Amino acid sequence: MLVLLWLGLFPATAGAQAVAVERACHADAAAGETWRVVVADPSRWRCDDSGWSLSGDAVLIRFDLGDQPGRVLPQAITTHAGNFDRIEIGLIDAAGRESWTSFWPSDVHHLATGPYITVPVSGATSETRTVGVRIVRAWGKTTLSELRLDPKPEGSGWPLHRMIAMALICGMLLVPLLINTAFYSVLPERYVIWHLVMVAAMLVQAAYATGFVHLVVESGLEFEWQASNIAFSAMAGAGLMFAASFIEPEYLDPRLRRLAHRLAVAVMLSGVACSIPAEAVRPYSSPTIHAVIGVVILALATMMVAAWRAGSKVVGFLIVGWAPILLVGTWRIMSYLLPAMRPTEAIVIYQFALAIEVLVTALGIISRFVDVRHQRDEATARALELQGVADRDPLTGLTNRRTIEERFAGLFARGFRTMAVIDLDHFKGVNDTHGHATGDIVLRAAASALVDDRDTKAIRMGGEEFLLLLRGPDAGVRAERVRRAISSRIAADVPGLDRVVTASMGLVEHDTRGSLQIDFTSLYARCDQLLYEAKRLGRNRTMKEKVTGFEASSRAVA
Numbered sequence: 001m002l003v004l005l006w007l008g009l010f011p012a013t014a015g016a017q018a019v020a021v022e023r024a025c026h027a028d029a030a031a032g033e034t035w036r037v038v039v040a041d042p043s044r045w046r047c048d049d050s051g052w053s054l055s056g057d058a059v060l061i062r063f064d065l066g067d068q069p070g071r072v073l074p075q076a077i078t079t080h081a082g083n084f085d086r087i088e089i090g091l092i093d094a095a096g097r098e099s100w101t102s103f104w105p106s107d108v109h110h111l112a113t114g115p116y117i118t119v120p121v122s123g124a125t126s127e128t129r130t131v132g133v134r135i136v137r138a139w140g141k142t143t144l145s146e147l148r149l150d151p152k153p154e155g156s157g158w159p160l161h162r163m164i165a166m167a168l169i170c171g172m173l174l175v176p177l178l179i180n181t182a183f184y185s186v187l188p189e190r191y192v193i194w195h196l197v198m199v200a201a202m203l204v205q206a207a208y209a210t211g212f213v214h215l216v217v218e219s220g221l222e223f224e225w226q227a228s229n230i231a232f233s234a235m236a237g238a239g240l241m242f243a244a245s246f247i248e249p250e251y252l253d254p255r256l257r258r259l260a261h262r263l264a265v266a267v268m269l270s271g272v273a274c275s276i277p278a279e280a281v282r283p284y285s286s287p288t289i290h291a292v293i294g295v296v297i298l299a300l301a302t303m304m305v306a307a308w309r310a311g312s313k314v315v316g317f318l319i320v321g322w323a324p325i326l327l328v329g330t331w332r333i334m335s336y337l338l339p340a341m342r343p344t345e346a347i348v349i350y351q352f353a354l355a356i357e358v359l360v361t362a363l364g365i366i367s368r369f370v371d372v373r374h375q376r377d378e379a380t381a382r383a384l385e386l387q388g389v390a391d392r393d394p395l396t397g398l399t400n401r402r403t404i405e406e407r408f409a410g411l412f413a414r415g416f417r418t419m420a421v422i423d424l425d426h427f428k429g430v431n432d433t434h435g436h437a438t439g440d441i442v443l444r445a446a447a448s449a450l451v452d453d454r455d456t457k458a459i460r461m462g463g464e465e466f467l468l469l470l471r472g473p474d475a476g477v478r479a480e481r482v483r484r485a486i487s488s489r490i491a492a493d494v495p496g497l498d499r500v501v502t503a504s505m506g507l508v509e510h511d512t513r514g515s516l517q518i519d520f521t522s523l524y525a526r527c528d529q530l531l532y533e534a535k536r537l538g539r540n541r542t543m544k545e546k547v548t549g550f551e552a553s554s555r556a557v558a
Contacts, residue, residue: 118155233271317364
């Protein structure tokens with residue numbers, strides 16, 4: 001994919017057409033200065049691609065055509081789209097006669113084949129020796145530095161193969177929006193939201209930077225400049241927030257994270273401030289945006305290096321994905337802020353860097369998504385494991401009293417309405433004669449005799465006391481079967497005892513024709529009363545009741 005994009009973006013003949021000139025020079029001018037006044041002072045002119053400035057009221061650009069016969073004459077001027085007050089175009093012949101025409105932002109035409117605007121040049125003839133352009137109060141240096149004479153009246157932009165490559169890149173920016181939206185619905189992480197914001201801002205900025213927005217809607221130069229500025233600063237701010245939340249917390253210094261958060265807010269606010277259409281703002285708008293983005297690049301580089309040195313697993317995706325775009329951004333900033341360099345938007349290489357960022361960062365988000373999901377699954381498993389340990393009696397492995405008290409209402413509603421409290425007879429004698437270690441073995445053997453299945457819940461209440469919650473028409477019969485099995489299981493599992501360990505049971509069975517509504521404590525208290533009665537009558541037996549309801553005093557109604 002990247003190879004195809006490269007071939008589409010950088011073929012040997014990809015440049016827009018321009019009329020050949022003998023020399024191109026530029027000079028700053030005050031509001032009231034005429035062309036003749038500035039031309040008369042050669043020291044004010046620079047005939048290279050450096051020294052562009054926004055500090056003056058106007059910039060004059062002079063194209064010397066020469067007098068070669070058969071030369072191509074300009075039919076338009078074409079430049080990078082940008083905001084300005086007006087453009088004046090003058091044709092000067094060999095005798096020095098001038099003919100000037102003024103154009104306002106509403107008069108310019110946006111090309112559909114790139115981020116360019118064009119203004120017609122009418123009346124150029126073989127007698128024309130110089131084309132002069134006066135741009136009044138420009139807001140961006142590239143509107144000045146990329147201005148050229150065009151041989152086509154409608155202006156010329158990018159060739160078809162470059163337009164296709166640019167369209168593919170803009171289409172690629174839509175993919176992360178869909179992927180991140182799907183990811184966020186499954187795993188709502190902050191970095192997914194910030195990447196969504198960043199890519200959305202990239203898409204807006206790319207739509208204006210490539211000129212594709214004009215295929216859909218025709219917007220004014222001032223609005224285009226404001227939208228591009230705000231989208232650019234939003235992209236930088238969201239990039240900081242994305243990096244701060246994407247890098248694993250344990251591998252990024254909290255101070256760097258806080259710096260990223262504060263800087264992100266400052267960057268977004270600066271984008272809005274630099275878009276205020278006031279003359280006092282104009283000379284500083286673009287330089288400020290570029291300087292602020294330079295600080296962002298430095299902050300991102302610092303964060304990535306720090307995380308990489310700390311051992312982050314995911315920062316490698318950021319380094320690989322962002323290195324091209326950060327390098328291109330650094331080049332753009334240097335060319336804009338250093339007077340010795342020619343200002344350039346570097347749109348083509350910038351868009352290619354965006355394609356790399358989209359592909360690599362998408363892989364990084366998928367990797368981070370898998371890691372976070374795995375961590376959450378492990379945490380959930382550990383929590384469930386700990387919950388299981390907390391819910392169980394450590395000696396017997398049965399559910400403990402606290403858990404059954406919490407779950408009783410739900411179990412009762414599901415039909416577990418028969419309760420049996422079982423107590424081992426003369427268990428103290430086992431401990432006194434054989435020791436507590438043997439007593440623990442007896443308790444585990446008794447617990448193993450208690451059936452715990454879909455219709456029976458077995459609980460250790462404490463000491464030698466157990467509880468069964470049962471449902472079904474034969475609940476009482478099954479509970480009695482369990483009580484009798486305890487003696488056999490203990491005898492089989494604990495040889496050498498000098499006695500048969502029996503169990504007594506108090507059981508309350510609900511008559512399904514009734515409307516029993518009771519809490520755990522009241523039902524348990526009634527079973528305990530029946531258990532006490534079984535003990536009083538000689539042990540190794542069951543005392544039970546079938547009830548239809550309980551009065552407020554918790555006395556059973558037979």
